[in-house]
Amino acid sequence: MTSIIYQEDSDLRKSLRTTIFLLLGIVAYALICNLLLSPNSFFYVSVYSITLLGKYLCYALLALSVDLLWGYCGILSLGQGIFFGLGGYAMGMYLMRQVGERGVYGDPILPDFMVFLDWKELPWFWLGFDEFWFACLMILLVPGLLSFVFGWLAFRSRVAGVYFSIITQALTYAFMLAFFRNEMGFGGNNGLTDFKEILGFSLRSDETKITLFALSAIFLALGYAGSLVLVKSRFGKVVLAIRDSEERVRSLGFNTDKYKIFLFVYSAILAAMAGALYVPQVGIINPSEFSPLNSIEIVVWVLIGGKGTLYGAIIGAFFVNYAKTKFTGVFPDQWLFFLGSIFILATVFLPNGIVGLVKYLGQKANFLSESR
Amino acid sequence: MKRSDKHNRFRECITAFARPKTNRFFLPSVFLFFFNLLAFPAFSAPQDIKNDQNILREEIKALSTAKLRSIEPILEQLEKRGAIYLPLFQALLNGQLYFKKSNQDIVKLGKDQKGKRVEEDLFSNAKRPIESISEYKKIRTNNRLRVKLREIISRLELESQDFETRKSAIFNMIGKFQKEDIDFLQKLKKQEENQSILELIEFAIALNDVKHSPILDTRIEALEQISGNLDPRVKNTLNSILKSDLLLTNPSDSQILRPLVETELGRIAKKERFYSVLEKFSFGLSLGSILLLAALGLAITFGVMGVINMAHGELIMLGAYTSFVVQSLMPQQVGLALIISIPIAFFVAGSFGALIQYFVIRHLRGRPLETLLATFGVSLVLQQLARTIFSPLNRQVLSPDWMTGSLVINPIFSLTYNRLYIFFFALFIFTILQITIKKTSLGLKVRAVSQNREMARALGIQTNRIDALTFALGSGIAGLSGVALSQLVNVGPNLGQAYLVDSFLVVVFGGVGNLIGTLVGSFSLGILNKFLEPELGAVLSKVAILIFLILFIQRRPEGLFPQKARTLS
Numbered sequence: 001m002t003s004i005i006y007q008e009d010s011d012l013r014k015s016l017r018t019t020i021f022l023l024l025g026i027v028a029y030a031l032i033c034n035l036l037l038s039p040n041s042f043f044y045v046s047v048y049s050i051t052l053l054g055k056y057l058c059y060a061l062l063a064l065s066v067d068l069l070w071g072y073c074g075i076l077s078l079g080q081g082i083f084f085g086l087g088g089y090a091m092g093m094y095l096m097r098q099v100g101e102r103g104v105y106g107d108p109i110l111p112d113f114m115v116f117l118d119w120k121e122l123p124w125f126w127l128g129f130d131e132f133w134f135a136c137l138m139i140l141l142v143p144g145l146l147s148f149v150f151g152w153l154a155f156r157s158r159v160a161g162v163y164f165s166i167i168t169q170a171l172t173y174a175f176m177l178a179f180f181r182n183e184m185g186f187g188g189n190n191g192l193t194d195f196k197e198i199l200g201f202s203l204r205s206d207e208t209k210i211t212l213f214a215l216s217a218i219f220l221a222l223g224y225a226g227s228l229v230l231v232k233s234r235f236g237k238v239v240l241a242i243r244d245s246e247e248r249v250r251s252l253g254f255n256t257d258k259y260k261i262f263l264f265v266y267s268a269i270l271a272a273m274a275g276a277l278y279v280p281q282v283g284i285i286n287p288s289e290f291s292p293l294n295s296i297e298i299v300v301w302v303l304i305g306g307k308g309t310l311y312g313a314i315i316g317a318f319f320v321n322y323a324k325t326k327f328t329g330v331f332p333d334q335w336l337f338f339l340g341s342i343f344i345l346a347t348v349f350l351p352n353g354i355v356g357l358v359k360y361l362g363q364k365a366n367f368l369s370e371s372r
Numbered sequence: 373m374k375r376s377d378k379h380n381r382f383r384e385c386i387t388a389f390a391r392p393k394t395n396r397f398f399l400p401s402v403f404l405f406f407f408n409l410l411a412f413p414a415f416s417a418p419q420d421i422k423n424d425q426n427i428l429r430e431e432i433k434a435l436s437t438a439k440l441r442s443i444e445p446i447l448e449q450l451e452k453r454g455a456i457y458l459p460l461f462q463a464l465l466n467g468q469l470y471f472k473k474s475n476q477d478i479v480k481l482g483k484d485q486k487g488k489r490v491e492e493d494l495f496s497n498a499k500r501p502i503e504s505i506s507e508y509k510k511i512r513t514n515n516r517l518r519v520k521l522r523e524i525i526s527r528l529e530l531e532s533q534d535f536e537t538r539k540s541a542i543f544n545m546i547g548k549f550q551k552e553d554i555d556f557l558q559k560l561k562k563q564e565e566n567q568s569i570l571e572l573i574e575f576a577i578a579l580n581d582v583k584h585s586p587i588l589d590t591r592i593e594a595l596e597q598i599s600g601n602l603d604p605r606v607k608n609t610l611n612s613i614l615k616s617d618l619l620l621t622n623p624s625d626s627q628i629l630r631p632l633v634e635t636e637l638g639r640i641a642k643k644e645r646f647y648s649v650l651e652k653f654s655f656g657l658s659l660g661s662i663l664l665l666a667a668l669g670l671a672i673t674f675g676v677m678g679v680i681n682m683a684h685g686e687l688i689m690l691g692a693y694t695s696f697v698v699q700s701l702m703p704q705q706v707g708l709a710l711i712i713s714i715p716i717a718f719f720v721a722g723s724f725g726a727l728i729q730y731f732v733i734r735h736l737r738g739r740p741l742e743t744l745l746a747t748f749g750v751s752l753v754l755q756q757l758a759r760t761i762f763s764p765l766n767r768q769v770l771s772p773d774w775m776t777g778s779l780v781i782n783p784i785f786s787l788t789y790n791r792l793y794i795f796f797f798a799l800f801i802f803t804i805l806q807i808t809i810k811k812t813s814l815g816l817k818v819r820a821v822s823q824n825r826e827m828a829r830a831l832g833i834q835t836n837r838i839d840a841l842t843f844a845l846g847s848g849i850a851g852l853s854g855v856a857l858s859q860l861v862n863v864g865p866n867l868g869q870a871y872l873v874d875s876f877l878v879v880v881f882g883g884v885g886n887l888i889g890t891l892v893g894s895f896s897l898g899i900l901n902k903f904l905e906p907e908l909g910a911v912l913s914k915v916a917i918l919i920f921l922i923l924f925i926q927r928r929p930e931g932l933f934p935q936k937a938r939t940l941s
Contacts, residue, residue, distance in 0.1 A: 076741045157926040162680050162740045166876050167922050173873050174918040177911050292873070296748055303745060336756035343749020347742045348735050 016228050019311045020221045026053070027217040031210065047206045051281055054213035056321050058278040061220045063301040063317035064227060064310060065270035070299070071308030072231055073263055074243035075160070079168030080271050081295035082175050083143040087272030088285040089179075090142060092192035093126060094135035095203075095280060099196050112194065113187045123185045132199055139276045140269055147268030151261040160246070169292050179287035191286025198280050209281070216277045220314070223270050227310055230266070239263055300339065303346050306353025315354055432460060432478045432494075435511055436471035443513070444520055451524045458528050459494050465521045470508040481508060530560065539569050546576045546605055554580050575601070583609050588625040592632065599636055602643060603783045610637050647785040652902045658791040660898025661798035662860070664891060665853030667875035667882075668798075668805060671890040672846030673725075675879050676809070676822050679733055679843065680744040684875065685868025686754035687847045690724055691717035691854020692863040693758060696767050707772030710855070717851040724754075725847020729840050751868070758865040766862035775859060794856045801852055806887050808845070818842050822885065877921045883931030893932060897921075 030053060033045040062084050069075045096111045105115040109122055128134040150171070154164060182188035201208040230236055241249045242256050250256050279285045288294065297320075305316020320342070328335050350357060431453075434446050450457050463469040463480040470481050480492040481502070490499045502508070513521070529541030542557075554577060561573045574597070581594035598606050610633050666688060673681045681687075695713035702709045728750055736743045771790055778788040809815040820828040821838045829835050857867065874897075882893025897917065904913035925931075 070741075074741075076744070153923070153926050157929060159926055159929055162744060163880065163925065163929060165741065165744060166680075166873075166880065167925060170873050170877060170918050170922060174915045178915050181911055296745075299745060333760070334756070336752045336759075340749040340752030340754075340756065343752065344732055344746050347746040347749070348732060351742065 057216035058274045060314040060317040061274035063313040065267040067302045067313035076165045079172035083268040083271035084275035085289035086143045087275030088279040090138040091276040091279045092285040093129040095195035097130040143268045143272035151264035155257045155260045176290035193284040306355030312355035436476045469511045656899030656902035660895035661795040663894035664798045666871040667878040669846045669850035675885045682748040683751035685872035686751045687721045687850035688854040689868035691851030692858040695855045695858045717855045718848040721851025722844040722848030726844040729843040766864035769858040883933035889933035
């Protein structure tokens with residue numbers, strides 16, 4: 001695994017360029033095929049597929065955030081869905097406030113579910129969410145703050161490895177239970193939905209959908225570039241060293257907690273941005289995003305793609321989610337069998353994922369051709 | 373079907389009464405009916421009526437067309453016939469009384485064991501299936517009628533020949549007696565031979581005296597008699613005494629009585645507080661025993677072996693399904709099935725555990741995060757397997773007779789038998805496990821391997837075999853807890869998930885590799901949960917405990933009872 005990363009070290013620019021070009025290529029292809037071709041053409045990409053792709057792009061960003069933590073620092077967070085969900089909820093609250101009088105009950109200020117629960121005024125934590133900039137700030141601030149406090153508590157008292165995984169899983173479970181309650185003021189079981197428009201653009205129009213898709217791609221590209229620069233910097237080297245032997249790094253005089261907390265906050269913000277982009281595209285956010293199963297699915301994406309290689313996470317997210325869409329279409333009930341088997345097979349036989357497999361095959365081919 | 377003249381006459385008057393609702397002169401016909409009824413007993417020997425079910429059937433047909441308002445007088449008349457109509461009153465109270473649209477026959481509609489509606493005869497136990505509910509029409513009641521019905525039923529039951537019926541009838545009427553009922557009770561008291569019923573009657577009379585008697589001494593005496601009784605009706609009666617005028621013959625006496633009643637109320641309140649704490653404590657112990665059962669298996673696989681098994685919850689689920697399957701195979705013997713399913717569940721879950729260990733965990737030694745993920749995959753597969761085989765619906769496992777009901781200690785504090793049994797079952801399993809780990813040669817080897825694998829192997833222990841055995845043992849224990857859980861909750865594919873996070877937290881809280889820690893951890897978490905629940909509500913208290921545990925683990929990552937480490941991690 002380490003050899004993969006060192007190999008990559010030499011061609012940072014190259015891989016950065018390749019991945020970003022690839023991403024932009026997909027976007028350009030989708031846009032051109034949607035806008036210029038007639039719907040009858042074989043190459044036509046429907047708006048439905050574009051939204052689907054947009055969803056995958058958000059997932060890829062989320063997978064990136066897990067890969068940064070797990071692949072580069074050895075911290076397996078089974079609660080990354082918390083940050084994704086919080087970002088999504090912050091965006092959902094903004095979209096909810098934008099509904100205004102067009103809700104079922106027509107209340108100019110209160111969202112439908114509050115009218116339904118017979119609330120008289122907006123709770124304090126909903127104030128300000130009618131402004132887009134404020135919502136954006138909260139999308140970064142709330143998950144950032146939570147991850148900072150949690151990371152500070154956890155890493156300072158040397159909670160690591162499996163313990164950290166279990167605690168994060170318990171935390172996301174607690175979040176799920178809490179958000180299921182109507183009294184929390186986030187729509188309870190149903191969550192937030194029935195959004196109408198974002199910044200004045202209708203969420204139903206094709207143009208908005210395509211724009212959101214393009215934005216997701218841009219954010220993914222930015223997130224990827226930022227993360228790549230981060231892991232190749234001096235900071236990244238220390239983080240890698242922490243993964244391999246934290247005791248030694250600490251003996252060398254580094255304050256490892258600071259590095260881990262920073263990385264944790266950074267990855268939480270990436271996840272939150274993914275959530276915020278995801279919600280306007282799927283049109284709903286509910287507490288099931290906090291379910292432990294959801295968070296653990298993210299880990300599968302990374303595992304399948306190949307952890308410790310940022311683009312591996314992106315490939316994994318696309319691959320597994322594409323498989324999920326196809327699979328649930330054909331055998332709706334058997335998806336868990338498939339997912340469970342992937343888990344087992346990938347951990348036992350494919351510890352470095354698809355990327356590792358391709359590299360291994362490539363090396364083998366090279367070796368064979370050289371020896372000939 | 374021979375009928376005498378008088379019966380014919382009776383029938384006529386009823387049909388007159390039971391005419392369709394279009395009859396605008398309904399009241400006169402009611403009067404006519406009563407006139408006939410009142411006159412009726414003069415002609416007939418009651419014996420005749422009681423024996424002839426056909427007459428009974430005809431007599432109650434009046435109910436089928438009567439309006440709500442007019443049902444009450446009919447019921448009063450029917451009451452005079454005695455206990456023969458008890459089933460009718462009860463069916464009417466439970467809303468099970470219908471009449472056939474075709475011939476106005478009054479029947480009771482119940483459900484058989486499969487939940488299908490059947491028609492039941494009111495006077496014999498004959499049952500027959502019905503074709504469609506639309507052929508029947510329900511006889512409606514309202515609140516006032518239901519109150520009336522309850523009174524009638526109690527009165528009839530007070531005179532019942534059956535000892536249990538009589539007892540529960542008196543018990544249910546305590547505190548609600550009217551003046552005439554008390555006279556009736558005094559009469560019953562003289563006839564009654566059974567000691568426990570006599571006590572009940574005396575209690576009922578004393579409760580009445582303490583409120584209504586005009587003489588101070590009688591009241592004080594009655595108060596002394598009911599003192600210390602925690603029946604909620606005592607408290608209600610005493611409270612109502614304080615609120616209203618005392619109505620004593622000598623008004624100055626109320627100065628004496630009032631403080632006496634207040635002290636008694638204070639005493640009751642104190643006892644109630646004590647018992648409510650005791651009750652929460654017992655609920656906490658019960659929850660703790662469930663947590664202990666769920667966590668014990670994990671304490672072996674995670675605590676002793678250090679293997680993260682996310683499929684632990686599904687092994688519990690397997691145990692629960694085993695008890696469901698065994699019960700469906702022998703539906704007649706619920707108790708035996710439960711007992712048999714204990715070893716079977718141990719075996720089933722244990723062998724699944726051995727399979728998981730052999731095919732997955734063995735290959736991932738020393739890579740805890742990967743183990744976690746792979747076993748999570750196993751848990752998904754097992755869940756889906758259960759969903760495919762048993763359907764996603766929840767299944768119910770019946771409890772044998774000796775596990776239903778509760779141990780009543782006093783009117784405000786009782787323990788249900790199933791929780792009691794599970795509590796002792798958990799302690800039993802814990803003891804056996806503790807002995808196995810501490811005293812047997814297998815336990816010694818298990819501890820040796822967990823402490824220093826290389827050294828253990830050097831000393832000739834087959835570590836692979838020990839790993840497999842330990843894992844199978846832990847999984848088997850999970851299966852046992854599944855059997856116990858099947859007695860408390862419905863069995864479904866998601867059963868295990870609910871306990872997975874909890875049991876991990878218990879093990880970590882108690883200290884990894886320490887069974888005593890698991891015991892203390894599960895009971896203290898159970899009790900803490902039950903004491904928080906009334907304050908915060910079920911969900912929020914769960915969240916609060918999770919947060920508490922997260923903070924606790926961060927303060928003391930090695931748990932309540934840290935294991936003495938010999939090597940640096």
